[in-house]
Amino acid sequence: MVFNSYTFIVFFLIMLGLHNLPFSWKVKKINLLIASYIFYAAWNPPFILLLWLSTVVDFFVGRALYNQENKHKRKLLLVVSLIGNLGMLCFFKYGGFLLENFTHLVNLLGVNYHPAKPNIILPAGISFYTFTTLCYTIDMYKKRSKPVKSILDFSLFVTFFPHLVAGPIVRPPQLVPQFEMPHTATQKQLMQGLLLISLGLFMKVVLADSMLSDPANTVFGAKGPLNTLDAWMGVLAFSGQIFFDFAGYSTCAIGVASCLGFVLPENFLYPYAAVGFSDFWRRWHITLSAWLRDYLYIPLGGNRKGKFRTYINLMITMLLGGLWHGANWTFVVWGALHGLYLWIEKLIQDFRIRLKPEPELVPKPQVVVQGFMAPRFLKKVQSSNFFLALITFFMINVTWVFFRAPDFTSAWRMLTSMFSHVPNGAVLLTTLTIIKVSVIIVLMVIFHWLMRNTRVLTVANKMPWWLLGLIWSAMLILLILSQESSSTFIYFQF
Amino acid sequence: MESKNLVRAGVLAFVLVIAFVAGWEFYLRSKGFDTSYYDDGSLWANKREMVYEPANKATVFIGSSRIKFDLDINTWENITGDHAIQLACVGSTPLPILENLANDKNFKGKLVVDVTEGLFFSSAAGNARTPNENIKYYKDQTPAQRGSFHVNHLLESQFVFLDKEWLSLNELLAGLHIRNRPGVYNFPGFPSDFGRVKFNRQEYMTNKMIADTNIQNQVKGIWNSFRQMSKDPPASGAKLDSILTAVKNSVDKIRARGGQVLFVRTPSSGAYLMGEKMGFPREKYWERILAVTGCPGIHFEDYPAIAHFVCPEFSHLSPSDAIVFTKNFINILQEKGWTFPHKQTIALK
Numbered sequence: 001m002v003f004n005s006y007t008f009i010v011f012f013l014i015m016l017g018l019h020n021l022p023f024s025w026k027v028k029k030i031n032l033l034i035a036s037y038i039f040y041a042a043w044n045p046p047f048i049l050l051l052w053l054s055t056v057v058d059f060f061v062g063r064a065l066y067n068q069e070n071k072h073k074r075k076l077l078l079v080v081s082l083i084g085n086l087g088m089l090c091f092f093k094y095g096g097f098l099l100e101n102f103t104h105l106v107n108l109l110g111v112n113y114h115p116a117k118p119n120i121i122l123p124a125g126i127s128f129y130t131f132t133t134l135c136y137t138i139d140m141y142k143k144r145s146k147p148v149k150s151i152l153d154f155s156l157f158v159t160f161f162p163h164l165v166a167g168p169i170v171r172p173p174q175l176v177p178q179f180e181m182p183h184t185a186t187q188k189q190l191m192q193g194l195l196l197i198s199l200g201l202f203m204k205v206v207l208a209d210s211m212l213s214d215p216a217n218t219v220f221g222a223k224g225p226l227n228t229l230d231a232w233m234g235v236l237a238f239s240g241q242i243f244f245d246f247a248g249y250s251t252c253a254i255g256v257a258s259c260l261g262f263v264l265p266e267n268f269l270y271p272y273a274a275v276g277f278s279d280f281w282r283r284w285h286i287t288l289s290a291w292l293r294d295y296l297y298i299p300l301g302g303n304r305k306g307k308f309r310t311y312i313n314l315m316i317t318m319l320l321g322g323l324w325h326g327a328n329w330t331f332v333v334w335g336a337l338h339g340l341y342l343w344i345e346k347l348i349q350d351f352r353i354r355l356k357p358e359p360e361l362v363p364k365p366q367v368v369v370q371g372f373m374a375p376r377f378l379k380k381v382q383s384s385n386f387f388l389a390l391i392t393f394f395m396i397n398v399t400w401v402f403f404r405a406p407d408f409t410s411a412w413r414m415l416t417s418m419f420s421h422v423p424n425g426a427v428l429l430t431t432l433t434i435i436k437v438s439v440i441i442v443l444m445v446i447f448h449w450l451m452r453n454t455r456v457l458t459v460a461n462k463m464p465w466w467l468l469g470l471i472w473s474a475m476l477i478l479l480i481l482s483q484e485s486s487s488t489f490i491y492f493q494f
Numbered sequence: 495m496e497s498k499n500l501v502r503a504g505v506l507a508f509v510l511v512i513a514f515v516a517g518w519e520f521y522l523r524s525k526g527f528d529t530s531y532y533d534d535g536s537l538w539a540n541k542r543e544m545v546y547e548p549a550n551k552a553t554v555f556i557g558s559s560r561i562k563f564d565l566d567i568n569t570w571e572n573i574t575g576d577h578a579i580q581l582a583c584v585g586s587t588p589l590p591i592l593e594n595l596a597n598d599k600n601f602k603g604k605l606v607v608d609v610t611e612g613l614f615f616s617s618a619a620g621n622a623r624t625p626n627e628n629i630k631y632y633k634d635q636t637p638a639q640r641g642s643f644h645v646n647h648l649l650e651s652q653f654v655f656l657d658k659e660w661l662s663l664n665e666l667l668a669g670l671h672i673r674n675r676p677g678v679y680n681f682p683g684f685p686s687d688f689g690r691v692k693f694n695r696q697e698y699m700t701n702k703m704i705a706d707t708n709i710q711n712q713v714k715g716i717w718n719s720f721r722q723m724s725k726d727p728p729a730s731g732a733k734l735d736s737i738l739t740a741v742k743n744s745v746d747k748i749r750a751r752g753g754q755v756l757f758v759r760t761p762s763s764g765a766y767l768m769g770e771k772m773g774f775p776r777e778k779y780w781e782r783i784l785a786v787t788g789c790p791g792i793h794f795e796d797y798p799a800i801a802h803f804v805c806p807e808f809s810h811l812s813p814s815d816a817i818v819f820t821k822n823f824i825n826i827l828q829e830k831g832w833t834f835p836h837k838q839t840i841a842l843k
Contacts, residue, residue: 001638006645008638042638188497191504198507210663227677427677432667434675465499469506476511480655483532483662 001042001161003197003252004205004484011039012256019260025182029152032160032260039161040124047123050088051159057084058133059154063147065140074141081137089130092123097327125165127324131291133158136172138295145173153179160262162253166246168267169287175262183261192457195472196255199456202475203248210482211440212241215433220404220414227425229434231417237437238404239397240444243272246285251456266455272396272445273452275388277341280396292321311346315339325403330411334402341395386449393445515655522654522661526702530690531650532658533584533697535631536643541695542632544579545595549603549753550835552577554595556588557608560760562697563689563810569820575836576604580695583624587613589740590625596744602751604832609759609783611774615729615737647693660686682716685709688807698813704806713807717766728773738786745787756830757783757791761800761819766808790830797826 001008018031041048061081068074090098099115106113136157139145148154157176163169185193219226219234226234250267257264267287274280281289297317303310315336322335398415405411417425429437451459460468531537545554553576555561567578581591588607595601613621650656659665674680687702687709703709729737745755759780762770774780776793784791794800799822803815811819828834 005638005642006649007641010641010645042641043636045637186497188500191497191500194504195500206663214664427675428679430672430678430680431674432670432672435672436667460500463503465502466506468500468503469510472503472507473510473514476507477514478663480511480515481661481663481666483656483658 001039003249003256004201004209007042011035011042012259016259020184026152028182029156029179033152033156036156036159036161036164040159040164043124043165044121050123050126051129054085054088054129054133055155055158056151057081058137058158059148059151062137062140062154065137066143066147078137078141082134085130085134085137089126092121092126094323094327128167128169129158129164131169131288132163135169135291135295139172148172148176160257162256162260162262163264166249166253167285167287168250168253168265169291170264174265178262185259185261189258189261192460193255193258193260195460195468196251196258196456198255198472198475198479200248200251200253200255202479203244203251205248205484206475206478206482207440208241208244208248209484211436212237212244215429215437216241216404218428220406220410222413222426222428225413225422225425226417227427228417228421230426230428231414233429233434233437235397235400235404235414235418236441239272239393239400240437240441242400242403243268243444269455270448270452272393273389273448274392274396275385276345276392277338277395278345280392281338281342288321288324292317296320307350311343314342314346318342330402330405330408333408333411334399337399337402341399389449390445515653518655519653526700527654527657527661528690528700529651529654530657530659531647531693531695533691533695534658535628536635536639536646537691537693537695538581538583538628539632539635540643541579541581542628544577545581545598545601545603547577547579547603550833551575552579553604553606554579554601555582555606555608556591556595557582557606557758557760558586558588558610558613559584559697560610560762560810561606561608561758562695563699564760564816564819565696565823566813566816566820567692567694567696569817570824573821573824573837574834576834578694582608582695583628584697585613585621586624587616587621588625589614589737589744590622590629592741592744594625594629596747599751601748602753604754605748605756607755607757609757609780610762611728611770611779612724615734615774615779617729617733617737618726651693659691682719684716685712688713689810697810698816699806699810704812710807713809714765717808721769728779730778734779734782738782741783742786745789749789754832755787755789756827756832757787757789758823759791759793759795761794761803761805761811762809763803763805764808766805792823792826792830797822799825 001011015031015035018035019028023031037048037051040051058081061077061084065074065077065081068077096117103113103115136148136154140147148157153176156179157170157172158164160170160175216234216238219230220238247268254264254266265287267285269283269286271280271283274283297313300313300316301309302313305313318335318339319332320335322331322333322338325331325334398418401411401414401418405414416422463471544552553570553574555565555578559582561582562580562584565578565580567580570576570578582588583591592605592607595605655661668683685703687700687706689697689699689703691697703713748755757780780791780793783789794803800819803811803819805815806812824834
């Protein structure tokens with residue numbers, strides 16, 4: 001089920017009603033759990049078995065990990081959990097990719113091996129719920145938190161429908177305590193939730209689907225070289241589409257949870273206003289970058305094992321982060337480019353520190369709570385750094401080419417069209433489309449810059465009620481007029 | 495902001511949205527717009543699910559836009575007592591759908607294949623795109639999508655403004671007619687009064703279209719631009735043979751299971767018909783379909799009762815002519831040996 005569908009509206013209204021009826025807290029939790037399974041099964045019912053398997057295995061393995069004192073047995077249990085979770089992910093997500101690469105390799109070695117292409121359907125959200133359950137068992141292994149007492153709370157933690165298929169990726173301490181005590185939304189939470197759902201749907205349906213997906217699809221679907229303007233417009237359109245699509249989903253998820261009285265972590269903080277790439281990763285898909293930091297980068301040694309290892313760890317993290325997004329080498333290159341950007345940024349930072357050691361003067365921005373290491377000089381963000389933000393945005397757009405292009409030939413063709421004059425490059429986009437993309441992208445960047453140190457609800461709270469009402473109604477009217485419903489979110493495929 | 499202010503803002507937004515929707519709906523109705531259904535994969539899939547109805551109770555129609563305009567489903571169902579399942583796709587070849595039905599072992603019913611030669615004998619990928627997308631949607635449809643379809647149906651049946659084809663935000667912006675930069679291919683836009691879609695997927699021309707020769711000429715101009723754009727000559731030789739072989743294979747599979755297949759060449763007129771006759775001579779195309787497949791066929795020119803129509807824009811029948819065509823078509827089908835056990839007796843005009 002997707003948030004931008006009539007089915008979800010009906011489902012959500014029923015859930016809202018049920019959640020506010022005078023049932024016991026346990027009954028309400030059971031309702032939420034059943035609803036979450038229905039939410040998931042409405043996409044492809046058989047895959048619910050995987051969800052159950054993952055939940056049951058990790059609940060019991062997690063508890064055993066926490067209670068087991070024998071080191072060898074603890075390690076064995078951790079391996080069981082890792083194999084279970086990552087094995088499932090590898091089979092469904094990377095099975096075809098691994099087989100394809102193995103086939104290429106043995107063919108290169110002269111072996112005539114041509115297996116049938118496996119027809120594996122990727123279960124929706126497997127990457128998200130695998131990471132959710134993985135962090136629980138790793139936390140249990142490290143005894144970072146106590147095991148969840150009831151399987152009902154644990155199942156709900158894994159399956160809670162607002163975050164189930166595309167995040168935010170939640171940690172047990174963020175959500176499980178909320179299930180332990182009765183939660184229903186206050187009037188303020190309900191209204192804020194409805195506002196966030198409206199905003200999220202506006203971002204997804206009006207901006208991503210209605211305005212930006214067509215130009216992005218047209219340009220990236222081109223079979224030949226493109227006119228430079230078309231190439232750039234296509235990339236900018238995708239840059240907007242992927243943000244509005246995914247941030248729209250996260251905003252809906254947070255809004256839906258809020259309507260039920262729960263709080264989910266922020267996932268996006270105006271990433272296109274980022275000054276530098278570490279800043280970008282503190283603003284883009286925050287819960288994933290925090291997950292990668294805590295469960296991959298730091299266990300690899302982080303920055304504690306010398307500069308060389310720091311650079312290597314950074315690159316490994318970004319490469320695997322790229323691969324997490326999809327079973328294709330283009331995603332790996334996307335990750336590698338980000339790794340490279342972070343290297344360059346760190347080199348500059350190290351160079352500046354060597355020239356002039358910097359005193360700790362600048363307080364951390366209040367809203368930035370998670371992410372990779374941020375170079376100190378970039379923390380001194382002033383409005384004059386808007387230019388640096390634009391450069392960052394420009395460089396990020398280059399990486400999106402690899403993220404969106406189906407293969408390297410297309411990616412290369414796109415980059416060639418973007419950075420050189422292509423004689424007779426195809427002219428694809430209409431004037432109206434170019435105006436739409438330009439207006440939306442310019443407004444998006446300005447909006448991100450203005451909002452970079454605040455949050456939407458903070459701004460909404462300060463607004464006169466009539467102005468908020470006008471903006472809210474404009475979003476809803478455009479949502480109704482766009483008549484784009486039920487298209488899946490891009491991140492579902494990850 | 496206090497929650498009281500949030501509630502105020504929410505109430506204001508709600509009131510403004512309701513006022514806008516009511517005003518917009520009222521305005522569109524006053525301009526003569528009627529409810530129309532978006533003819534996408536979900537509507538097609540809904541009809542595709544019905545093909546398993548018993549052969550003596552249903553007939554499946556595939557083809558291009560002509561059969562969608564020319565078959566008046568109410569008339570058909572009233573006279574024959576048979577359910578008409580419309581699976582034709584606008585601007586498309588029916589061959590992917592024919593193949594899909596042929597490979598579905600559970601389909602054993604009656605099938606009418608509409609032949610618009612320029613599309614039927616085309617191997618251009620674009621002409622197969624919609625049927626293939628619809629088939630994929632039908633196969634991959636999720637329970638949630640089915641649910642949304644039914645809610646959407648309920649809303650589309652009540653509100654004129656829910657017409658994605660002509661009244662979505664993008665269509666409204668396209669109505670600004672901003673001049674295009676040089677070199678961009680612009681797909682010719684049909685006038686919004688050309689057709690409306692019913693829930694049974696029948697299309698019909700609006701009263702404005704029937705009355706206004708200017709709109710009719712716009713559509714004629716679009717047909718002409720399609721003709722000029724078409725660079726490939728009509729299929730012939732091995733290419734034609736391979737198309738016919740594919741048709742025969744599909745037809746054989748359906749007939750082997752007890753199904754019935756009949757081809758129909760629905761009316762066209764004027765310059766369009768003249769062009770079709772030149773590009774696709776009857777003996778080389780229409781007659782070969784019947785000869786290769788061994789199926790019965792109804793060519794409109796062979797039957798005086800359906801040979802006289804003048805299509806407003808050369809290619810599709812007006813709603814009133816569609817009723818006459820359908821009544822006579824049923825009669826001819828019976829002459830060909832098709833039976834309708836639930837048939838009612840209605841005098842033909």
